[in-house]
Amino acid sequence: MMNCGLLTNKNEPVPLKSIEVDLQVQGHVATVTSTLQYVNEEKNPLEAIFVFPMPSDAALCHFSAKIADKEIVAKVQEKQQAREEYDDAVSSGQQAFLLEESDESGDVFRLSVGSLPPGQKAAVNFIYVIELSVQADNSLRFCLPAVLNPRYTPAGTGGGIVSEITSTPSGGVPYSLSFTVHVNSPNPITKIESKCSLEPLEFLNTDHTKAKVTLSAGHKFDRDVELFLHYQNPHQLTAIGEAGAPTAKPGTLMGDPVAMLSFYPEFPKSVMSSLASCGEFVFVMDQSGSMACNMHNGPDARSRIVSARDTLLLLLKSLPMSCYFNIYGFGSHYESFFPKSVEYNQQTMDQALERVKKIEANMGGTEILQPLQQIYNQPCIADHPRQLFIFTDGEVGNTKDVLNLVRKNSDLHRCFSFGIGEGASTALITGLAENASGYAQFITGTDRMQAKVMQSLRYALQPAVVDVREVWSGVSTTRLSPPIKTIFNGQRALIYAQLKGEECQKPDAKGKISVQYRLGAEEVTNTLEFSLNPTENSGLTIHRLGARSLIRSLERKEQDEGADKDALKAQVVDLSIQSGVISSHTAFIAVNKGSGQAVKGPMLTRRVPTAMRFGSVPMPKMMRCRGAAMPMMMPCSAPMPKMCGMAAPMLLRGGGAPKPKMMFDMAAVQPQSGLFGMSECADSGMDPETPKDPLLQLISLQKALGCWEMGSTLAEVFGKTEEELVKQIPAQVDPGVWATLLALIWLHGFQMDAQVEWQFVAMKAVAWIQTQKVVTLAECVQAGNSLLGCQVTEDALGI
Template sequence: MMNCCGLVTVKNEPVPLKSVAVDVRVQGHVATVTSTLLYVNGEERPLEAVFVFPLPGECALCHFSAKLGDTEVVAKLQDKQKAREQYDDALSSGHQAFLLEESDQSPDMFQLNVGSLPPGESAAITLVYISELAMQADDALRFCLPAVLNPRYTPQEMDRSKMATVTSVPAGMVPYTLALSAHLSSPQPISKVESNCALEPLVYLNADKTQATVSLSSGHVFDRDVELLLYYQDAHEPTAIVEGGQDSAEPGSLMGDPVVMLSFYPEFPAAVTSSLATCGEFIFVVDRSGSMDCRMHSGKDAKMRIESARDTLLLLLKSLPMGCFFNIYGFGSRFESFFPKSVEYKQNTMDEALQKVNGMKADMGGTEILQPLKHIYSQPCIPSHPRQLFIFTDGEVGNTKQVVDLVKLNVNSHRCFSFGIGQGASTALINGLAQEGSGHAQFITGTDRMQPKVMQSLRYALQPAVKDISVVWDLPDGVSVTTLSPPLKVLFHGQRALLYAQLKGESSGNPEGSVTIQYNLLEETVKNQLGFCLKPTGDTGVTLHRLGARALIRSLEVVERAGGPEAAALREELLQLSLQSGVSSTHTAFIAIHKGSGQAVQGPLLRRTIPTPMLSGSSSMSVFMSGFGGFGGYGCLAGRSAGPIEKARKKRGDRMGAKRTAETFEEGCYHMLDTKDILDKKVQEPESLTDPLLQLISLQKATGSWEMDSSMAKVLEKSDDELAKLMPVGADKAVWATTLALIWLYGLRLEARDEWQFVAMKAASWIQAQKVGCVSQCVQAGNALLGCQVQQKTLGL
């Protein structure tokens, strides 16, 4: 049984995927990624290899080819069902074939079938995709090459026969390496490049530092997501880039007309960014599946994901404004909420919630996020309190499209902020929730701390909402525009907004155009304008065309899934758009066939499932994974009889039947792993807070004040007598304690300001509301007690 797990062959030889080489070409905010996967069949019989792997959910997959010896076969994009039939027919006829298709459930999962690979032969598979680079809070552009594809939990009501099989192994057992090099080109100078992996030094290619190269250190084992953070000077400059149409494409078509990409960076006035809402309904939805019992990273002091989530909820609960409403949901195979409905935020409700947060464990089974969302949306909204969802998950779900569609359906009643925890979180899910929910997405990977990223999103949620967003084009006579991106529904301060549009027609005169984004903010109208040239010079490629096509394909797919009388027509429109642009979709697949001897395969093809790494911090999970050889490593000997085409098609049905049996086994393993029933692992009680910052924040009242007691003295590392002795005469004890807390934060924990900024703002507001005259004396005495030199103005007093 162990030999059929997909990790080794029947002779205990390594799986056929030997290495992965990646070339990244970055132009400004867009990356073109070329990945080459080398397969070798070291067995005595023909082999079919199956590799399920992740790609960024928002990328445009646009090229697939295979090289066998000196012969290269370039794949064609076809209707998915036709491509599958051609694949079966080719294998039955003795040819080599390659099939690459996107998962029906999630656009960030792909399955590659390599067959029939003769004994001793190698095949180099090359795929190319284009992706936008996400803007981070510190203005870095983030490129991520996902390596980890965790087993996706499949809800009971879903058809498991349609789910891609994921084979995962502990990170240290991944049997292939990665070579990655990146060429960077930017209109602005490149300041630096950082990574979660070891890099060779950055090499500049010109004097103004607008071009550079960087690469991973040699021998890198592809056992984690590879993240590059690119820093440009003046990265927030708005841009408009026009790409000319293809001469070979039909005029008037998407690929034949010019396409423009607009990048806007709204900068709000200081009065807006400093004013925070005092109302709202805040609902925190926290993943409590068994996988949340993994560590955040592989470092020595890594916390469990659920532990980091508890710390984050503490910060959130302390940072909410008085008078708002809130609730907390935990979900796994089932879900539960702290309160039957959202409650008003005050001292007693905050205390009750914190007590329940301290008892939260990763003990709720699988990852079923759809049902709690349905329940939340069934609750009536609270008048004058806009609903804001904060969703925390490691993203291991199998029904991504259903979840995202549900959020889109309810977008008019809420905003959704999403957080992907740990490596392997689905980019399609996390980004999709935020995009369709008019919110913002964050990923917490490696040694990232969850708290500052979550607090940044809370700031967005508390800022005044931008209303009535419109895009107005000013184009010469004879030129019109068709927007390819979905309408802009939300703008945040300092966050990039991207728009793609197709320019139609010809202008005999003025070659210039402009576009204006207009919106209302606190009853004032704001305008941002960009100009651009309608006719770019030289060969500009088709990168923006394909990203624009990808944006349109995703929008139409959401509408198609909603059903209705237009679904059939939409499917045909999607199919033609995908084929015309060369960008894969739900309805298409890449198929490549290399005609060999033409002799039908005799006997069964060996089927080998290539593993992807699954990172875990739980020793018991690692033991489980090692003992069973990883998920999806079953049914590897998929029979395929020699014979006519009809038999080959029948065999696809046989394989799917075997796959259904296998996935039932996978589902059982995943459930057992999540609940840890078979591991008999005792769930540890939550650890007491050891971080002095979190200890201090845990003592704050809902109003923003602190009380003078022994717990406060312990955090400040002073005795009760010292605190009492230095308190100014006539000062209120709570004002004195709250002033000391502020001085401690600003004087000793300034580097963590992103985490405690709202706590401090509440404290300063509370002190001001007391209207006492001893604040200056309290600040002076507090500085002397704590050995700080913080100015009263700095404290907001």
């Protein structure tokens, strides 16, 4: 069994001792400060390389290191220049630190800790700012990533900094995590929740607008730390102004004030109930080996691929008649259910369901680029807008290439993306949705995939806010964030703008912004007044988030054909250096120039293997790489004869070789049982005779038109016999109508907690019953209630 930490000759861990994280929340924005404590207990100087995940929409804005009593604050430089300065410093015996973004993905960073002498201690500190995402229940979500899944590197593309892995059992991780949260909100805080254990919430004032909470003692950083913040009046439209830095030149981004507008439109009930009956729905399912991993480590855990199969069943049953659909599975190669999208009817639905039953996590690596190219090469269907649903655990090495392809085809479709399991790439999942006017969801822990997917299907079928326009009054502005294309119900947009002109210098000056948009057939205008003379804020959080937004827009433009790449790169580098926000073209470099003794003895490079959730499986020698890592978990509980999923890599500078496909070949791993009754994964901890989910069993029996047929399997769902159902049919009522009414009554009587999952199948059922013109409907509902033991009214059924 491998140990963890920087390893001595006696196989003892050495350097990373602790991680301290401080989270400062201001309304919808957070500042995150992380401190990593290192010590070199070996007899030789060493170089550790630490790869760690960060939310893709974060703005990394500070990096420093304290060695003994001397603090070195990093500066932002052009990336190649920073690398050369780092190499020069290390070779001359100076202590140096280099922090840079991965070339493959914007949510992965590499920290090189160079030339740490024997016995030397070092504390590494970095700060980033981030927007908190809005959840379906109006809470705000913050996630501290612990998991960095392996990024599959397609053959022929070369290896990058995330292409090799080391891992170790989570119980052996020798470093600790301290996590403290301070919340300051304009509106009262009602509660703070987490899937991790928290100490009791401590309110710091009487009106509950300030609070503090910490992780419970003994927490092991083997999973993402998620927080959900609940405020009163969460839909309130707000504008926040922030004064520029006093030392920055007026007229520059950091010298002028910046405003952030939170735009959170409300949808009337008439719009919420309006659903489209057309569209081309293309479902793209990850079938790589890592999808055999479990969703979580609880006793009732099911594999990702089993949850995906059940979700596809639910989607197929929920589609409107006469739409078009297709399903793609991908891994090292891809397959489609049909040569092109087909019209949705009973026959095509049945054909697709037979294929869904056979879906397994047996297609090798994770190459999503080719199936997307094939989909975009297919001509769009007239009057059927294309809606793309992508399911993946996000283990992709060529994220930027994938996002560039999606963006080039953004006018042809909307993309709804789903990150499955902890460690899914935030850059990939959020980028897919952002670049194609869709919506991103992350499914972790005990989350039900079906509920989140059906929420996105509702977004795809409902009208959305479009044609968003902004009119500023009383001030000149330069927009920092990209134009808003689409907003769905429950979705928030943040708008950043640099405020210019003499008006900003006048005391008590006010500015006004009007946001105009179209929702269905209605034209709507929201107007808000805000101060042009904001209070100075030394943190410059809003400035940096605005800079981050503009930097990302410029980086995307670099991918356009005919773009002046050199000019755009120069803009990015200038803006990055000015704001202190790292970019794809810059890096943080810190050098202790007072340490200049030549290195004595060979420079050692060591690894800190990462946390593995279940048991220990020694890795093949070819997979053991050098470097150091943050504590990450192994997100897989399936047997690992062929290395299904591994945690965050730590490696030598210069990257690694392309990953062998055998790493993700899960053909030897048997899938778990789901709705379709397949065999169990050997050590999943589940009983092979686990009962089928009655809700999904009921849904699986529904016909494409929306009705159910009488039968013994349907009766089994209700806990009855077919004879009992038939015996209670009211006079002159068709058995199909009776069966469909019973299904609706059962859903409303016993499955209201899961209504978001069955809402569309129920709507189809209601529409079908209305076409049957049942004369004795009230009598049928009463008889159904009596048979099933419910008290559901006709109004509740919506008939």
